[in-house]
Amino acid sequence: MLTALTVWACYGLKMPVHYAIMIALAIACTKGFLVAGFFMHLLTERKLIYSILMLTVFFFAVLLWGPWHHFVDMIGHQ
Amino acid sequence: MEAHAHGAAHELQIPYNVHPRPDTGLYNAKLGIWLFLASEVMLFGALFSSLILLRTGAPTWPRGWTFLNVPLATVNTFVLIASSVTVVLAWANLRLGNLKWGRLFIAGTLLCAVIFLVNKGFEYHHEFEMHRYPRTSNFMAVYFTMTGLHGLHVLGGVVVFLYFLFPGAKMWKTDRARYTNRIEVAGLYWHFVDLVWIFLFPTLYLL
Numbered sequence: 001m002l003t004a005l006t007v008w009a010c011y012g013l014k015m016p017v018h019y020a021i022m023i024a025l026a027i028a029c030t031k032g033f034l035v036a037g038f039f040m041h042l043l044t045e046r047k048l049i050y051s052i053l054m055l056t057v058f059f060f061a062v063l064l065w066g067p068w069h070h071f072v073d074m075i076g077h078q
Numbered sequence: 079m080e081a082h083a084h085g086a087a088h089e090l091q092i093p094y095n096v097h098p099r100p101d102t103g104l105y106n107a108k109l110g111i112w113l114f115l116a117s118e119v120m121l122f123g124a125l126f127s128s129l130i131l132l133r134t135g136a137p138t139w140p141r142g143w144t145f146l147n148v149p150l151a152t153v154n155t156f157v158l159i160a161s162s163v164t165v166v167l168a169w170a171n172l173r174l175g176n177l178k179w180g181r182l183f184i185a186g187t188l189l190c191a192v193i194f195l196v197n198k199g200f201e202y203h204h205e206f207e208m209h210r211y212p213r214t215s216n217f218m219a220v221y222f223t224m225t226g227l228h229g230l231h232v233l234g235g236v237v238v239f240l241y242f243l244f245p246g247a248k249m250w251k252t253d254r255a256r257y258t259n260r261i262e263v264a265g266l267y268w269h270f271v272d273l274v275w276i277f278l279f280p281t282l283y284l285l
Contacts, residue, residue, distance in 0.1 A: 003152060003155045003156060003159070003279075004152075006279075006280055006284065007148065007152050007284065017141070017285065020284065020285055021285050024280035024281075024284055024285055025280070027280070028276050028277050028279075028280050031276045032273055032276050032277065035159075035162060035269055035272055035273050035276065036269070036273060039162050039163075039166055039265075039269045039272075040266055040269045040270075046102070046103045046104055047103075048102050048103065048104060048109070049104070049109075049112050052112055052113060052116050053112075053116070055116070056116040056119045056120070059120060059123075060119055060120065060123045063120070063123045063124060063126075063127045064123070064126070064127055064130065066127060066131070067127050067128075067130040067131040067134060068130070070131060070134065070135065071130075071134040074134065074135070
Protein backbone atom coordinates (compact mmCIF):
# COMPACT_ATOMS: atom_id res chain seq x y z
CA MET A 1 0.00 0.00 0.00
CA LEU A 2 2.83 2.37 0.93
CA THR A 3 4.61 1.52 -2.34
CA ALA A 4 1.46 2.36 -4.30
CA LEU A 5 1.19 5.62 -2.34
CA THR A 6 4.81 6.53 -3.19
CA VAL A 7 4.25 5.87 -6.90
CA TRP A 8 0.98 7.84 -6.90
CA ALA A 9 2.48 10.79 -5.01
CA CYS A 10 5.64 11.09 -7.11
CA TYR A 11 4.66 9.63 -10.48
CA GLY A 12 0.93 10.27 -10.61
CA LEU A 13 0.74 13.78 -9.17
CA LYS A 14 3.93 14.99 -10.92
CA MET A 15 4.55 17.49 -8.13
CA PRO A 16 7.65 19.75 -7.78
CA VAL A 17 10.87 17.85 -7.07
CA HIS A 18 11.45 19.10 -3.51
CA TYR A 19 7.95 18.08 -2.38
CA ALA A 20 8.27 14.73 -4.13
CA ILE A 21 11.64 14.08 -2.43
CA MET A 22 10.21 14.84 1.02
CA ILE A 23 7.11 12.67 0.50
CA ALA A 24 8.99 9.76 -1.11
CA LEU A 25 11.67 9.73 1.60
CA ALA A 26 9.08 9.96 4.38
CA ILE A 27 7.20 6.95 2.95
CA ALA A 28 10.47 5.04 2.36
CA CYS A 29 11.51 5.71 5.98
CA THR A 30 8.12 4.42 7.20
CA LYS A 31 8.51 1.25 5.12
CA GLY A 32 12.11 0.88 6.29
CA PHE A 33 11.00 1.22 9.92
CA LEU A 34 8.34 -1.49 9.44
CA VAL A 35 10.81 -3.90 7.81
CA ALA A 36 13.62 -3.25 10.31
CA GLY A 37 11.36 -3.04 13.35
CA PHE A 38 9.13 -6.05 12.78
CA PHE A 39 10.77 -8.35 10.22
CA MET A 40 14.30 -7.85 11.60
CA HIS A 41 12.98 -7.74 15.21
CA LEU A 42 14.82 -4.50 15.90
CA LEU A 43 12.06 -3.34 18.25
CA THR A 44 12.92 -6.10 20.71
CA GLU A 45 16.63 -6.59 20.01
CA ARG A 46 19.60 -6.71 22.40
CA LYS A 47 21.45 -3.57 23.46
CA LEU A 48 24.63 -4.68 21.70
CA ILE A 49 22.84 -4.60 18.32
CA TYR A 50 21.57 -1.08 19.08
CA SER A 51 25.15 -0.01 19.92
CA ILE A 52 26.44 -1.37 16.60
CA LEU A 53 23.64 0.38 14.74
CA MET A 54 24.18 3.67 16.57
CA LEU A 55 27.83 3.60 15.48
CA THR A 56 26.74 2.79 11.91
CA VAL A 57 24.23 5.65 11.90
CA PHE A 58 26.95 8.04 13.10
CA PHE A 59 29.34 7.09 10.28
CA PHE A 60 26.47 7.08 7.77
CA ALA A 61 25.61 10.63 8.89
CA VAL A 62 29.25 11.63 8.36
CA LEU A 63 29.03 10.19 4.82
CA LEU A 64 25.93 12.26 4.09
CA TRP A 65 27.31 15.37 5.76
CA GLY A 66 29.95 15.74 2.99
CA PRO A 67 27.48 16.19 0.11
CA TRP A 68 25.14 18.23 2.32
CA HIS A 69 28.00 20.61 3.20
CA HIS A 70 28.85 20.88 -0.51
CA PHE A 71 25.19 21.66 -1.30
CA VAL A 72 24.93 24.38 1.37
CA ASP A 73 28.26 25.84 0.26
CA MET A 74 27.06 25.89 -3.36
CA ILE A 75 23.88 27.77 -2.39
CA GLY A 76 26.01 30.25 -0.42
CA HIS A 77 28.06 31.06 -3.54
CA GLN A 78 24.99 31.67 -5.74
CA MET B 79 48.05 -38.79 19.91
CA GLU B 80 44.37 -39.75 19.91
CA ALA B 81 43.73 -37.39 22.79
CA HIS B 82 45.50 -34.60 20.86
CA ALA B 83 43.36 -35.24 17.74
CA HIS B 84 40.23 -35.25 19.85
CA GLY B 85 41.30 -31.96 21.46
CA ALA B 86 41.97 -30.37 18.04
CA ALA B 87 38.51 -31.41 16.79
CA HIS B 88 36.97 -29.92 19.90
CA GLU B 89 38.83 -26.63 19.34
CA LEU B 90 37.55 -26.42 15.74
CA GLN B 91 33.92 -26.41 16.88
CA ILE B 92 32.41 -22.95 16.59
CA PRO B 93 30.98 -22.09 20.00
CA TYR B 94 27.61 -20.45 20.68
CA ASN B 95 25.99 -21.23 17.33
CA VAL B 96 22.69 -22.16 18.98
CA HIS B 97 22.66 -20.77 22.49
CA PRO B 98 23.47 -17.10 23.19
CA ARG B 99 26.85 -16.10 24.58
CA PRO B 100 26.47 -14.97 28.18
CA ASP B 101 28.32 -11.68 27.60
CA THR B 102 26.62 -10.57 24.36
CA GLY B 103 23.25 -12.25 24.85
CA LEU B 104 23.35 -13.29 21.17
CA TYR B 105 24.48 -16.40 19.32
CA ASN B 106 27.65 -15.72 17.35
CA ALA B 107 26.18 -15.89 13.85
CA LYS B 108 23.59 -13.25 14.71
CA LEU B 109 26.21 -10.84 16.02
CA GLY B 110 28.30 -11.62 12.94
CA ILE B 111 25.49 -10.87 10.48
CA TRP B 112 24.68 -7.56 12.21
CA LEU B 113 28.34 -6.49 11.96
CA PHE B 114 28.29 -7.49 8.28
CA LEU B 115 25.08 -5.51 7.72
CA ALA B 116 26.69 -2.49 9.39
CA SER B 117 29.49 -2.66 6.80
CA GLU B 118 26.87 -3.01 4.06
CA VAL B 119 25.13 0.17 5.27
CA MET B 120 28.44 1.97 4.77
CA LEU B 121 28.88 0.47 1.28
CA PHE B 122 25.44 1.56 0.05
CA GLY B 123 25.72 4.75 2.12
CA ALA B 124 28.81 5.75 0.13
CA LEU B 125 26.88 5.24 -3.11
CA PHE B 126 23.87 7.24 -1.89
CA SER B 127 26.28 9.94 -0.77
CA SER B 128 27.86 10.00 -4.26
CA LEU B 129 24.40 10.23 -5.82
CA ILE B 130 23.50 13.25 -3.67
CA LEU B 131 26.84 14.90 -4.52
CA LEU B 132 26.40 14.34 -8.25
CA ARG B 133 22.75 15.38 -8.23
CA THR B 134 23.20 18.60 -6.26
CA GLY B 135 26.30 19.50 -8.29
CA ALA B 136 24.67 18.98 -11.71
CA PRO B 137 22.90 21.90 -13.44
CA THR B 138 20.17 19.49 -14.63
CA TRP B 139 19.32 16.00 -13.48
CA PRO B 140 16.93 13.68 -15.31
CA ARG B 141 13.86 12.42 -13.46
CA GLY B 142 13.87 8.63 -13.57
CA TRP B 143 10.16 8.22 -14.24
CA THR B 144 10.41 10.02 -17.59
CA PHE B 145 12.28 7.09 -19.19
CA LEU B 146 12.77 4.24 -16.68
CA ASN B 147 10.21 1.44 -16.40
CA VAL B 148 8.31 2.49 -13.25
CA PRO B 149 5.53 -0.17 -13.44
CA LEU B 150 8.12 -2.98 -13.62
CA ALA B 151 10.11 -1.48 -10.72
CA THR B 152 6.86 -1.15 -8.71
CA VAL B 153 6.12 -4.84 -9.32
CA ASN B 154 9.68 -5.63 -8.20
CA THR B 155 9.10 -3.67 -4.97
CA PHE B 156 5.98 -5.77 -4.23
CA VAL B 157 7.89 -8.94 -5.09
CA LEU B 158 10.78 -8.11 -2.71
CA ILE B 159 8.43 -7.17 0.15
CA ALA B 160 6.51 -10.43 -0.44
CA SER B 161 9.83 -12.32 -0.26
CA SER B 162 10.54 -10.69 3.11
CA VAL B 163 7.20 -12.03 4.34
CA THR B 164 7.91 -15.54 3.04
CA VAL B 165 11.33 -15.67 4.71
CA VAL B 166 9.77 -14.69 8.06
CA LEU B 167 7.14 -17.43 7.55
CA ALA B 168 9.90 -19.94 6.73
CA TRP B 169 11.73 -19.12 9.97
CA ALA B 170 8.50 -19.18 12.02
CA ASN B 171 7.55 -22.60 10.63
CA LEU B 172 11.01 -24.00 11.35
CA ARG B 173 10.76 -22.68 14.92
CA LEU B 174 7.49 -24.60 15.22
CA GLY B 175 9.27 -27.75 13.97
CA ASN B 176 7.58 -27.79 10.57
CA LEU B 177 10.33 -28.46 8.01
CA LYS B 178 7.94 -29.08 5.12
CA TRP B 179 6.31 -25.65 5.33
CA GLY B 180 9.62 -24.03 6.21
CA ARG B 181 11.18 -25.32 3.00
CA LEU B 182 8.07 -24.35 1.03
CA PHE B 183 8.41 -20.75 2.19
CA ILE B 184 12.16 -20.77 1.46
CA ALA B 185 11.23 -21.92 -2.06
CA GLY B 186 8.70 -19.04 -2.19
CA THR B 187 11.46 -16.60 -1.25
CA LEU B 188 13.67 -18.04 -3.98
CA LEU B 189 10.87 -17.71 -6.53
CA CYS B 190 10.40 -14.03 -5.62
CA ALA B 191 14.16 -13.44 -5.92
CA VAL B 192 14.25 -15.06 -9.35
CA ILE B 193 11.22 -13.01 -10.51
CA PHE B 194 13.01 -9.86 -9.31
CA LEU B 195 16.18 -10.75 -11.23
CA VAL B 196 14.26 -11.67 -14.41
CA ASN B 197 12.39 -8.34 -14.28
CA LYS B 198 15.70 -6.56 -13.74
CA GLY B 199 17.09 -8.41 -16.76
CA PHE B 200 14.17 -7.17 -18.92
CA GLU B 201 14.75 -3.66 -17.62
CA TYR B 202 18.49 -3.71 -18.41
CA HIS B 203 17.78 -5.21 -21.84
CA HIS B 204 15.40 -2.34 -22.61
CA GLU B 205 17.96 0.24 -21.46
CA PHE B 206 20.64 -1.30 -23.69
CA GLU B 207 18.21 -1.39 -26.63
CA MET B 208 17.65 2.34 -26.14
CA HIS B 209 21.47 2.77 -26.17
CA ARG B 210 21.57 3.85 -22.54
CA TYR B 211 24.77 2.54 -20.94
CA PRO B 212 26.70 3.45 -17.76
CA ARG B 213 28.89 5.76 -19.87
CA THR B 214 25.85 7.61 -21.27
CA SER B 215 25.39 10.00 -18.33
CA ASN B 216 26.06 10.39 -14.61
CA PHE B 217 22.47 9.33 -13.92
CA MET B 218 22.83 6.11 -15.90
CA ALA B 219 26.22 5.41 -14.27
CA VAL B 220 24.62 5.77 -10.82
CA TYR B 221 21.57 3.76 -11.91
CA PHE B 222 23.58 0.81 -13.23
CA THR B 223 26.07 0.85 -10.32
CA MET B 224 23.44 0.93 -7.58
CA THR B 225 20.87 -1.40 -9.12
CA GLY B 226 23.69 -3.70 -10.33
CA LEU B 227 25.24 -3.96 -6.87
CA HIS B 228 21.80 -4.51 -5.37
CA GLY B 229 21.11 -7.19 -8.00
CA LEU B 230 24.36 -8.93 -7.03
CA HIS B 231 23.15 -8.98 -3.42
CA VAL B 232 19.87 -10.56 -4.57
CA LEU B 233 21.90 -13.14 -6.51
CA GLY B 234 23.96 -13.83 -3.36
CA GLY B 235 20.71 -14.40 -1.47
CA VAL B 236 19.54 -16.83 -4.17
CA VAL B 237 22.75 -18.89 -3.75
CA VAL B 238 22.37 -18.94 0.05
CA PHE B 239 18.69 -19.95 -0.02
CA LEU B 240 19.35 -22.60 -2.70
CA TYR B 241 21.96 -24.09 -0.36
CA PHE B 242 19.57 -24.06 2.62
CA LEU B 243 16.73 -25.49 0.55
CA PHE B 244 18.68 -28.53 -0.72
CA PRO B 245 22.07 -29.65 0.70
CA GLY B 246 21.96 -27.42 3.79
CA ALA B 247 18.58 -28.84 4.88
CA LYS B 248 20.32 -32.09 5.91
CA MET B 249 21.29 -30.27 9.10
CA TRP B 250 17.63 -30.43 10.18
CA LYS B 251 18.14 -34.13 11.03
CA THR B 252 21.22 -33.51 13.20
CA ASP B 253 20.77 -30.00 14.63
CA ARG B 254 17.33 -28.38 14.17
CA ALA B 255 18.01 -25.31 16.29
CA ARG B 256 21.20 -24.47 14.37
CA TYR B 257 19.45 -24.86 11.00
CA THR B 258 16.65 -22.58 12.19
CA ASN B 259 19.21 -20.01 13.34
CA ARG B 260 20.88 -20.17 9.93
CA ILE B 261 17.56 -19.31 8.27
CA GLU B 262 17.11 -16.42 10.72
CA VAL B 263 20.55 -15.05 9.86
CA ALA B 264 19.96 -15.46 6.11
CA GLY B 265 16.58 -13.78 6.63
CA LEU B 266 18.21 -10.77 8.30
CA TYR B 267 20.47 -10.40 5.26
CA TRP B 268 17.44 -10.73 2.98
CA HIS B 269 15.46 -8.05 4.84
CA PHE B 270 18.45 -5.73 4.46
CA VAL B 271 18.44 -6.33 0.68
CA ASP B 272 14.73 -5.46 0.73
CA LEU B 273 15.46 -2.36 2.82
CA VAL B 274 18.04 -1.09 0.32
CA TRP B 275 15.54 -1.49 -2.52
CA ILE B 276 12.91 0.42 -0.54
CA PHE B 277 15.22 3.46 -0.71
CA LEU B 278 16.65 2.79 -4.19
CA PHE B 279 13.21 2.63 -5.82
CA PRO B 280 12.02 6.18 -5.06
CA THR B 281 15.52 7.67 -5.34
CA LEU B 282 16.23 6.40 -8.85
CA TYR B 283 12.81 5.80 -10.39
CA LEU B 284 10.50 8.44 -8.94
CA LEU B 285 12.50 11.54 -8.04
